[in-house]
Amino acid sequence: MASGGLPPLIAAQLNYLLNHHSLDVKVEQMWSGNKCYPGVLDRFTIAIPFCLDVVKWDVMYNADSPMSAPDIIFGPEDESFHPFSAKSPKNCSLLDDWNSRDPTRLMALIQELRDRYVDYQRKRVGDVDDARLNFEISTIVFREGIEMALSSGAEKPEEVKFAVPITDMKIDRMVPGCPWRGPPKIYLQVIYPVGKKHVTAPLAPRLKLVSSSELKSFFSIEDVKLPPWSDGMCMAEYLPHLEESLEKQILEAVSLIDVRRRFIEALVPQFGWPLEADPVFCRKATFLAGSGVFTFLVHFMISTQFPKQQPALMLHSCQHLTSQGVPIKSSLMTEYPWSPRWETPQMAERICEFLADEALNFKRHCNESQLQH
Amino acid sequence: MDDLPVEKIAISGPTLASLMQRFSSSTGPIDGLLFGHVSFLTPSTLSDDSTTTSSSSSSETLIATVTSFLSSSSTSLSFYSPSGRVNPSHLAPSSSSSLLGWFSARRKSPLRPSMREFSVSESLSSLPNLSFPILNSSSSLSPCIFLLLTTPIPDQAIHTHEYRAYQFRASTESFDPKSVDIVNIGPAFRGHYGAFSPNSNFPSLACELRSSAMVEDKKEEEESSSRVKQAAEDQRHLDQCAEGFEIGRLSLMIGSEATNYTTGLEDLYEKMLAKIENLAREVELSSAKVFEQENHNRKLRQKAARYAGSE
Incomplete structure (x- = not known):
């Protein structure tokens, strides 16, 4: 996908970056800077995750000379970011010994630049003249994987953003058969308005929990209620409470997987073995059912x-098709007799009873919609 | 090395036009060196406009004037390494004008200095043997001027050239955007010529008017016979162009007999024009050959790149 129109050497490097970087680097746009070969793309903008946001950098190769090292143009707000300045202690052999045949080079370069960008932003935040922030940084800077950024624009007030990794629970190991490559990442985003000198009471920071998307298959991070932030609190005080309560909730979510599994198993005596079921998180199951000669899923x-919350049900006819040739499905059913206090076998029984009636309605609905055309 | 702030950067219209032409005719990005001079300008306080405040007259301002450039090939990194370290051995000192800095021209890219451009500017302004004296002053300046030329990223129906000039300040490690003055000919620009000195050096031909006393030169002839040889050679070249109308005869143009010579002189001019036309044609033909060769090279490069990638 990324290689359309890119010279092969450059395409190999870009694909390696997109497929192998631990963070989800994305290409935003690609274009050509060449006059004779406008179809040969040699420039692209990449969006690199940083501090729960992305930074966008333009990577510029030269289509006339695809073996040369690329150049990078950073964002307009990062004018003072000079990773390969002569004053920086690290050397820049990455660029000087560029080997265009090595597909890992671009990724190595971007990783190096990102590391330096993290340091650069940390230094910028450290230079902010705000007593509370300086204190926060001094107590929290040692947390592994913490990232911070100073955002300032012409119109908006200065803010300091922290992305604090929360909990080192190995969630992937707690869920049997978990397909993830590693534990999902959970961050607390803390945004501090930079204090104005004359304001006496500093404003509370804005807090938000953010997680990588895979977590939502069994735990909804949006539903976590954050502990209140009391006046004069600092992050080092707040985080242990949050971590404790979050870990408790995650453990509970893990135990709920088994509850769901038992429920699916309880459906077996009523419906027979499921045709399909989600074996890891137990969020979905499909059974074959029949009412007389009418069979449906x-x-x-x-x-x-x-x-x-009761399961949402959907019926799916095996015998009726719409005019487009698509099997007829019922709407999602979420309102039917239910009590969370029932024993699991009873839940299965009650659903079975409900469906016995509902199957007749659905059959009528199917027949009617087929008669219409 | 002083890190004096430059007030503005002046560039003559033809130089900028030629730079843009070079850029727009190249297939890829180009870069190169900028030459010229830097001088103090005492602002003129004479003005017809009484509202003009003379606030700037208290201090002299520094003006960098770009008079020529040297563009390097678009495919090889020229005088610096891929990381932007300048190789001083590639920068031979030029006698007539100082190395003011460098330029980079890249199509369809943001009008901001890139990572490498920063490193090159930093490296260039940090080399002590490259600093040059400021005219009419005892201070010196490093090659700190950077001219960036780009075109907009989205395709446009109108050819658009964007450019911005910067002074790299070693003290703050940053680019200072500077205003660019394009010096053109015309009444509106008359003021600019106050500090504008022409850069095209007339070759120092060591010949003189034949009619003047040759006796005095005898002594000098003895001093250096090689100079005389050079002078004779230069004279021969001049005579070839003049075709019998040597400077001595030109004095006949003045006075009552002038009319007799005008036809002869017109004839000479016509011959000269014909020669120039011939020269122009030759240049055109050789340019076409160069263009053809460049095209061929580019195709070979593309082939090589494709082959390298498909291995």
Whole structure:
């Protein structure tokens, strides 16, 4: 996908970067800077995750000379970021010994630049003249993986953003058969307005929990209620409470996977073996059911709030098609007799009873919609 | 080395036009060196406009004037390494004008200095043997001027050239954007010529008017016979162009007999024009050959790049 129109040497490097970087680097746009070969793309903008946001850098190769090292143009707000300045202690052999046949080079360069960018932003935040911030940094800077950034624009007030990694729970190991490559990352985003000298009471920071997307298959980070931030609090005080309560909630979510599994198993005596079921997080199961000669599928969609929230059901006819040739499905059913206090076998029984009636309605609905055309 | 702030950067219209032409005719990005001079300008306080405040007259301002450039090939990194370290051995000192800095021209890219451009500017202004004296002053300046030329990223129906000039300040490690004065000919620009000195050096031909006393030169002839040889050679070249109308005869142009000579002189001018036309044609033909060769080279490079990638 990325290689359309890119010279092969450059394409190899870009693809390696996109497929192997531990962070989700994305290409925003690609274009050509060459006059004779406008179809040969040699420039692209990449978006690199940083501090729960992205930084966008333009990578510029030269289509006339695809073996040369690329050049980078940083964002307009990073005019003072000079990673390869003569004053920086590290050398720049990465560029001087550029080997265009080595597909890992671009990734190595971007990683090196990102590391230096993290240091650069940390230094910028450290230079902010704000007593509370300086204190926060001194107590929290040792946390591994913490990132911070100073954002300032012409119109908006200066803010300091922290992305604090929360909990080192190995969630992937707690879920049997988990397909993830590593534990999902959870961050607390803390945004401090930079204090004005004359304001006496500093404003509380804005807090938000953010996680990598895979976590939502069994835990909804948006539903976590953050502990209140009291006046005069600091992050070093706040974080242990948050971590403790979050870990408790994650453990509970893990135990809920088993509750869902038992529920799916309890459906077996009623419906027979499922045709399909999500074996890891137990969020979905599909059974074959029949009412007389009318056979249909029942899809169970089980939320992370189960058993508090009842499963959503959908019926799916095996015998009726719409005019477009698509099997007829019922709408999602979430309102039917339910109590979270029932025993699991009873839940299965009650759903079975409900479906016995509903199957007739669905059959009528199917027949009617087929008669219409 | 002083890190004096330059007030503005002046460039003559033809130089900028030629730079843009060089850029727009190249297939890829180009870069190169900028030459010229830096001088103090005492602002003129004479003005017809009474509202003009004379606030700037208290101090002299420094003006960098770019008079010529040297562009390097677009495919090889020229005088610096891929990381932007300048190789001083590639920068031979030029006698007539000082090395003011460098330029970079790249199509379809943001009008901001890149990572490498920063390093090159930093490296260039930190080399002590490259600093040059400021005219009419005892201070010196390093090659700190950077001219960036780009075109907009989205395709446009109108040819657009964007450019911005900077002074690299070693003390703050940053680029200071500077205003660019394009010096053109015309009444509006008359003021600019106050500090504008021409850069095209007339070759120092060591010949003189034949009609003047040759006796006095005898002594000098003895001093250096090689100089005389050079003078004779230069004279021969001049005579070739003049075709019998040597300077001595020109004095006949003045006075009552002038009309007799005008036809002869017109004839000479016509011959000269014909020669120039011939020269122009030759240049055109050789340019076409160069262009053809460049095209061929580019195709070979593309082939090589494709082959290298498909291995």
